[in-house]
Amino acid sequence: MTLVHNWHLGRTMEYPYFESRPEHQFAAVFNINRCIACQTCTMAHKSTWTYSKGQEYMWWNNVETKPYGGYPQHWDHKILQLLWDNGNNPMEWYTSAKDKDETKAPYGLYNGDTIFELARTKGLNQVAVGYIPDDKEWRFPNIYEDTAASEKTNYETGPAAESSELPEHKRWFFYLQRICNHCTYPACLAACPRKAIYKRKEDGIVLIDQKRCRGYRKCVEQCPYKKSMYRGETRMSEKCIACYPRVEGKDPVTKGRRMEARCMAACVGKIRLNGLLTGDYRKPDPKNPMDWLIHIHKVALPLYPQFGTEPNIYYIPPRWAPRSYLRQMFGPGVDEALDKYASPSRTLLAVLQLFRTTQTMLSRFEIEDGEKIFESEVMGKKVEVYNDTVIGFASDGTEMVRVKVEEPTWESDEKRMITY
Amino acid sequence: MMKCLLRKSVFFGSTLVALVFLCSGVTFSQGLDKEVSMEENIPTSEGLTVKYIATDLNGADRALGQADPYKLELQIQDLAFPNGGGSVQEVEVRGFHNGETIFFGIKWNDASKNDRAIAHAQFKDAVGLMFPLETVKEISPEKPFSPRMGDRGKPVNIWHWKADWEKELNVDGGKEHMEDEYPNMFTDFDFNPDPIHFHKETYESVPLMAGGISAGSLLSQANRGRSVEDLNAVGFGTLTSQEHQDVNGKGSWSNGKWDVVIYRPLETSDENDVKFVPGMSTFFNMAVWNGIEGDRNGQKSVSIRWRPLKIETVK
Ligand code: SF4
Ligand code: SF4
Numbered sequence: 001m002t003l004v005h006n007w008h009l010g011r012t013m014e015y016p017y018f019e020s021r022p023e024h025q026f027a028a029v030f031n032i033n034r035c036i037a038c039q040t041c042t043m044a045h046k047s048t049w050t051y052s053k054g055q056e057y058m059w060w061n062n063v064e065t066k067p068y069g070g071y072p073q074h075w076d077h078k079i080l081q082l083l084w085d086n087g088n089n090p091m092e093w094y095t096s097a098k099d100k101d102e103t104k105a106p107y108g109l110y111n112g113d114t115i116f117e118l119a120r121t122k123g124l125n126q127v128a129v130g131y132i133p134d135d136k137e138w139r140f141p142n143i144y145e146d147t148a149a150s151e152k153t154n155y156e157t158g159p160a161a162e163s164s165e166l167p168e169h170k171r172w173f174f175y176l177q178r179i180c181n182h183c184t185y186p187a188c189l190a191a192c193p194r195k196a197i198y199k200r201k202e203d204g205i206v207l208i209d210q211k212r213c214r215g216y217r218k219c220v221e222q223c224p225y226k227k228s229m230y231r232g233e234t235r236m237s238e239k240c241i242a243c244y245p246r247v248e249g250k251d252p253v254t255k256g257r258r259m260e261a262r263c264m265a266a267c268v269g270k271i272r273l274n275g276l277l278t279g280d281y282r283k284p285d286p287k288n289p290m291d292w293l294i295h296i297h298k299v300a301l302p303l304y305p306q307f308g309t310e311p312n313i314y315y316i317p318p319r320w321a322p323r324s325y326l327r328q329m330f331g332p333g334v335d336e337a338l339d340k341y342a343s344p345s346r347t348l349l350a351v352l353q354l355f356r357t358t359q360t361m362l363s364r365f366e367i368e369d370g371e372k373i374f375e376s377e378v379m380g381k382k383v384e385v386y387n388d389t390v391i392g393f394a395s396d397g398t399e400m401v402r403v404k405v406e407e408p409t410w411e412s413d414e415k416r417m418i419t420y
Numbered sequence: 421m422m423k424c425l426l427r428k429s430v431f432f433g434s435t436l437v438a439l440v441f442l443c444s445g446v447t448f449s450q451g452l453d454k455e456v457s458m459e460e461n462i463p464t465s466e467g468l469t470v471k472y473i474a475t476d477l478n479g480a481d482r483a484l485g486q487a488d489p490y491k492l493e494l495q496i497q498d499l500a501f502p503n504g505g506g507s508v509q510e511v512e513v514r515g516f517h518n519g520e521t522i523f524f525g526i527k528w529n530d531a532s533k534n535d536r537a538i539a540h541a542q543f544k545d546a547v548g549l550m551f552p553l554e555t556v557k558e559i560s561p562e563k564p565f566s567p568r569m570g571d572r573g574k575p576v577n578i579w580h581w582k583a584d585w586e587k588e589l590n591v592d593g594g595k596e597h598m599e600d601e602y603p604n605m606f607t608d609f610d611f612n613p614d615p616i617h618f619h620k621e622t623y624e625s626v627p628l629m630a631g632g633i634s635a636g637s638l639l640s641q642a643n644r645g646r647s648v649e650d651l652n653a654v655g656f657g658t659l660t661s662q663e664h665q666d667v668n669g670k671g672s673w674s675n676g677k678w679d680v681v682i683y684r685p686l687e688t689s690d691e692n693d694v695k696f697v698p699g700m701s702t703f704f705n706m707a708v709w710n711g712i713e714g715d716r717n718g719q720k721s722v723s724i725r726w727r728p729l730k731i732e733t734v735k
Contacts, residue, residue, distance in 0.1 A: 193718060215639060233598050234640035
């Protein structure tokens with residue numbers, strides 16, 4: 001084991017390999033607030049990569065309803081329970097100003113064990129605590145769809161007896177969009193005794209070498225997000241490949257420029273923005289939309305940072321779900337992120353317009369000021385909306401998209417209405 | 421808690437410094453493997469003699485019956501991480517050659533027959549024989565040879581018999597498929613009588629998208645024509661299947677016992693294969709995997725200490 005820095009945890013942690021960050025890191029921001037659970041992303045993935053025999057149960061992208069849903073079933077409950085270790089590892093965070101650091105510890109300091117550290121402390125026969133989900137657990141990719149959690153049952157409250165108000169709804173659920181996190185410290189990679197899994201230096205994408213894999217299922221066992229899957233037909237494991245040919249710019253549509261992954265580009269709810277983070281987390285580029293949302297504005301947060309893999313899919317948490325649940329899921333950055341999202345800054349409003357406007361990965365944005373168009377108050381805070389223009393550029397400097405904060409609308413000619 | 425964390429960092433900080441010294445030039449360090457013990461490099465005094473008996477494969481079972489049995493005690497593999505095995509305590513091996521081919525007959529107790537690895541937590545039974553690739557006259561603390569699947573500059577040749585490959589020798593099409601494990605399943609491309617009504621390019625892309633099959637892995641292929649894989653290694657985690665497969669075998673399970681025969685020409689033209697010359701001596705080591713226990717990779721019951729192997733001269 002060596003010591004590596006995990007900025008999600010605000011500290012160094014144990015990992016079997018030395019810290020070796022990629023030049024750029026494949027990443028995405030998912031705005032949970034906007035997801036409609038249409039599963040277009042899921043089908044985009046399915047029809048691209050896992051339509052063959054032995055992959056029937058495989059959903060490299062899935063959208064599950066929280067808190068009850070999960071694919072494989074109970075994956076997060078189970079791994080949290082393992083990590084909880086009968087209360088011996090309470091997964092606490094220190095979040096006072098002195099525990100924080102702008103780049104190295106933006107959310108504070110995690111003072112529990114990660115999946116790697118707990119395996120070591122307990123002397124387990126694993127690099128990271130984990131389990132292999134059995135066939136039953138993979139059966140229902142969308143179990144408990146739209147099932148709400150509530151303090152009281154319908155029977156007790158009667159239908160619509162209470163209305164829901166922000167900041168927390170009494171009856172709530174939300175959709176969690178999940179793909180492989182192309183972690184900075186992948187547990188799948190650490191678990192493989194054959195080093196058949198590698199993380200690419202150029203873009204941080206984590207891949208299983210199908211020539212070296214021997215189907216030992218250690219990655220399936222130890223990926224805490226359960227995104228490495230065994231394919232019985234080929235007797236080896238497979239996982240999300242981040243559509244790497246697209247990321248490399250091999251698809252002719254984007255003329256050699258990097259292209260968003262399929263599940264990202266297909267998103268109907270426009271909740272996804274896919275791009276590359278600057279490799280050095282200490283030097284985020286304020287003009288890179290990924291760096292800005294994640295490192296600078298901190299409105300998008302990692303999923304279960306306490307696992308310790310430094311996952312690279314970042315989420316804007318849902319506004320209406322209980323904060324305690326969200327803190328457990330996205331760490332202590334939740335309150336700041338939600339404050340920022342509820343009364344968004346001019347820049348945030350502009351950058352949010354970039355989501356799903358182009359298939360080309362954007363590596364830079366510029367904002368041109370527009371006039372003020374709206375003013376309101378959200379939970380005691382003043383919100384002003386300016387009709388700014390945001391311009392997105394590909395890494396070669398080409399302007400790919402130019403959109404305004406206010407969506408343009410057109411009214412149909414009256415005559416046209418009459419013909420119907 | 422905070423103090424404890426700080427203490428932790430100081431402790432691991434110093435460990436790190438130590439590791440950097442130990443592994444300078446090495447880009448990673450697992451640091452989880454057990455130290456090499458003296459015992460590992462002291463072979464047992466008793467070993468296996470491969471008799472000369474002039475018979476072929478058809479007479480192999482009878483010939484093996486005539487050969488002297490040699491028993492190896494097995495133990496949990498706790499040298500390398502992850503550890504495991506230990507559920508099989510003993511394996512019995514006999515050997516003979518006919519001047520052209522060398523045969524090993526192997527028997528061990530296993531209450532459950534596990535000859536499929538298709539479902540998530542389904543693992544197969546297997547047995548492995550390991551030989552130093554080059555002929556080794558002496559293994560001792562002064563002249564060490566790692567029983568941990570060899571070492572850099574000291575490769576081993578491993579013959580790995582697999583229960584699922586054995587079964588697949590005798591099934592239609594030379595391979596078991598998903599539907600053998602899940603008889604009620606349905607897949608579009610395989611079960612539809614007229615798959616051409618699917619998008620042609622998608623239909624034709626199926627073999628390309630088959631991961632291990634398109635990567636040419638023996639594990640994924642149908643019609644391997646053998647139940648033993650011929651491999652090399654230079655230490656844990658380096659196991660590599662050979663381009664040229666030369667080892668064959670047959671095995672059967674009955675009454676809680678596996679009975680496996682593994683055979684190969686004494687000499688092959690492949691430089692990655694161990695060479696056997698009548699009259700010579702070398703060493704061997706064994707491992708058994710018990711599928712029901714989830715055994716795979718380093719999770720295996722092993723013999724650890726090298727055993728002398730003598731090949732009788734042709735009479
Ligand atoms: S999410 Fe799982 S499979 Fe993906 S890189 Fe992280 S540990 Fe590996
Ligand atoms: S396509 Fe977008 S909106 Fe639809 S389920 Fe997926 S993430 Fe949600």
